[in-house]
Amino acid sequence: MTESKTITSAPPxxxxxxxxxxxxxxxxxxxxxxxxDIRTGEVVALLGPNGAGKSTMIEMLLGLVRPDGGDVRxxxxxxxxxxxxxxxxxxxxxxxIVDDGKVGELIGLVAGLHRDAMSVAEALETAGIxxxxxxxxxxxxxxxxxxxxxxxxxxxxxxxxxLDEPTTGMDVESRAAFWRSMHQQTARGRTVLFATHxxxxxxxxxxxxxxxxxGKIVADGTAAQIKATVVGRTIRARLADPDPAALASLPGVxxxxxxxxxxxxxxxxxxxxxxxxxxxxxAHDIEVTSAALEQAVLALADxxxxxxxxxxxxx
Amino acid sequence: xxLRYLHFDLMRALRNTRVMIFTLVTPLLLxxxxxxxxxxxxxxxxSAAAYVMVSMAMFGSMSGALxxxxxxxxxxxTGWNRTLxxxxxxxxxxxxxxxxxxxxxxxxxxxxxxxxxVVLDDxxxxxxxxxxxxxxxxxxxxxxAALGIVIGYVATPDSVQPISALTTILVAAFGGLWIPVEQxxxxxxxxxxxxxxxxxxxxxxxxxxxxxxDTHALWVVLLWTAGLAAIGLRLFRAEAARA
Numbered sequence: 001m002t003e004s005k006t007i008t009s010a011p012p013x014x015x016x017x018x019x020x021x022x023x024x025x026x027x028x029x030x031x032x033x034x035x036x037d038i039r040t041g042e043v044v045a046l047l048g049p050n051g052a053g054k055s056t057m058i059e060m061l062l063g064l065v066r067p068d069g070g071d072v073r074x075x076x077x078x079x080x081x082x083x084x085x086x087x088x089x090x091x092x093x094x095x096x097i098v099d100d101g102k103v104g105e106l107i108g109l110v111a112g113l114h115r116d117a118m119s120v121a122e123a124l125e126t127a128g129i130x131x132x133x134x135x136x137x138x139x140x141x142x143x144x145x146x147x148x149x150x151x152x153x154x155x156x157x158x159x160x161x162x163l164d165e166p167t168t169g170m171d172v173e174s175r176a177a178f179w180r181s182m183h184q185q186t187a188r189g190r191t192v193l194f195a196t197h198x199x200x201x202x203x204x205x206x207x208x209x210x211x212x213x214x215g216k217i218v219a220d221g222t223a224a225q226i227k228a229t230v231v232g233r234t235i236r237a238r239l240a241d242p243d244p245a246a247l248a249s250l251p252g253v254x255x256x257x258x259x260x261x262x263x264x265x266x267x268x269x270x271x272x273x274x275x276x277x278x279x280x281x282x283a284h285d286i287e288v289t290s291a292a293l294e295q296a297v298l299a300l301a302d303x304x305x306x307x308x309x310x311x312x313x314x315x
Numbered sequence: 316x317x318l319r320y321l322h323f324d325l326m327r328a329l330r331n332t333r334v335m336i337f338t339l340v341t342p343l344l345l346x347x348x349x350x351x352x353x354x355x356x357x358x359x360x361x362s363a364a365a366y367v368m369v370s371m372a373m374f375g376s377m378s379g380a381l382x383x384x385x386x387x388x389x390x391x392x393t394g395w396n397r398t399l400x401x402x403x404x405x406x407x408x409x410x411x412x413x414x415x416x417x418x419x420x421x422x423x424x425x426x427x428x429x430x431x432x433v434v435l436d437d438x439x440x441x442x443x444x445x446x447x448x449x450x451x452x453x454x455x456x457x458x459x460a461a462l463g464i465v466i467g468y469v470a471t472p473d474s475v476q477p478i479s480a481l482t483t484i485l486v487a488a489f490g491g492l493w494i495p496v497e498q499x500x501x502x503x504x505x506x507x508x509x510x511x512x513x514x515x516x517x518x519x520x521x522x523x524x525x526x527x528x529d530t531h532a533l534w535v536v537l538l539w540t541a542g543l544a545a546i547g548l549r550l551f552r553a554e555a556a557r558a
Contacts, residue, residue: 062400062401063400064397064400064401083400083401083402083403084403085403086403089401090401092394092397092398092401095394095397095398095401096393096394096395096396096398097393097395097398098327098389098390098393098395099393100327100330100331101323101327105323105326105327106323108319108323109319109320109323110402112317112319113317113319113320113402113403113404114402114403152398152402153401156402156403
């Protein structure tokens with residue numbers, strides 16, 4: 001009761017509020033205590049490797065899977081209410097479609113169930129599949145099928161859109177086309193949460209990236225913030241006789257790897273390290289690189305990455 | 316019930332050649348083979364041609380009614396039901412639409428086989444008899460509509476075809492639709508009485524006799540319907556509560 005009170009007192013600008021969400025399957029804690037607020041108009045990427053709990057999380061946000069604990073509020077109501085009123089639309093990873101249905105029939109069916117739906121033509125156009133109305137779903141390519149699922153998700157003009165790995169099975173060209181049509185949606189102030197393991201998608205299309213691992217949120221911020229806090233910068237240099245202990249004690253160094261005569265140092269503050277490095281050693285052929293978001297994800301995804309412990313210490 | 320959902324399902328059913336063959340072509344063929352050339356023979360006081368016509372029509376309507384519920388198994392298996400849960404459609408509306416679809420799919424075989432009876436075998440009935448025969452034969456689809464829902468929630472996409480086909484064949488063979496009950500050996504007759512088809516056949520054929528509508532048989536049909544519908548409802552609720 002107290003929990004629901006705190007949530008209702010939250011500003012009504014939240015499209016989605018999640019508190020203490022938990023779900024376990026046998027010994028696996030698929031979702032292990034998640035708190036998340038998404039404001040209206042935000043485009044949020046839920047990023048994480050396979051098995052991070054993204055799908056289970058989305059299924060609970062939609063009310064398809066009953067949580068073991070915690071609370072999900074969509075526009076201050078239950079997910080089921082938001083679906084019934086057409087405010088919440090969703091696209092599941094491989095959401096089942098009766099494959100003997102024609103595309104136009106499928107979209108017309110779902111449009112007819114909503115109060116303020118797009119026309120079939122508009123939904124097809126928006127999803128970039130204008131010519132496919134008379135095709136049988138089973139005869140479409142994987143990418144086309146995904147776009148039909150997308151059309152089904154948006155035809156009711158939902159305010160909040162949940163997408164579970166929407167570009168799975170699409171080739172590069174369809175992915176680009178898909179995100180172009182997504183852009184039209186978000187430009188109209190639609191709130192979007194999409195799960196993905198494509199880092200570039202999160203980087204390019206989301207205002208905010210929420211990273212999940214082992215059922216927990218391990219990072220939450222803009223793509224740039226995550227890159228900076230998680231990985232810092234990397235210095236590569238050649239040294240005649242590298243001494244790992246001495247290098248590790250340099251200021252700003254998080255850890256050191258020696259590969260033959262090449263040294264790779266992960267740094268929190270590479271400027272400070274560099275100043276010392278040039279003075280204290282014979283380092284040459286020096287390269288400083290900033291991490292890609294991809295490395296940040298790998299760091300967060302893999303328990304054995306050396307940066308992992310420092311990540312949690314620094315956050 | 317949602318007219319839009321019903322329309323969607325109906326279009327799919329009409330495109331499904333397997334269902335169309337089973338519910339339209341098979342009863343027509345069986346009628347053409349067993350119904351014609353009976354001359355002036357009678358079975359249980361009814362002209363043999365009319366007897367076979369009613370039986371085969373009911374066999375077709377039973378297949379049609381069963382096939383609608385069977386699609387639930389496919390749709391559960393493929394995740395279509397999950398997709399529908401992301402729309403404002405209620406699951407009770409979904410099932411109600413399936414029941415209405417069952418009753419719709421039961422109509423074409425009745426019309427077709429009755430027409431074949433008139434054209435091929437010169438079956439002549441009074442307007443009142445036609446009405447009563449058609450109405451009771453259509454009513455006879457009710458228990459099978461309910462049975463279809465039960466099968467839809469029990470079967471998997473792989474098993475639903477054989478289960479539905481086997482049920483149809485066993486019920487048609489032992490329930491007196493393929494072999495007239497009057498010509499059955501005693502042991503088979505006892506089995507026949509345990510099937511809903513025996514009672515739906517009895518109800519419908521009673522329209523052709525001088526004694527009039529067999530109300531006892533009609534009640535048994537309604538009881539079968541109520542029983543199967545109760546099981547179907549239980550299974551539906553169990554499924555809905557699982558999420």
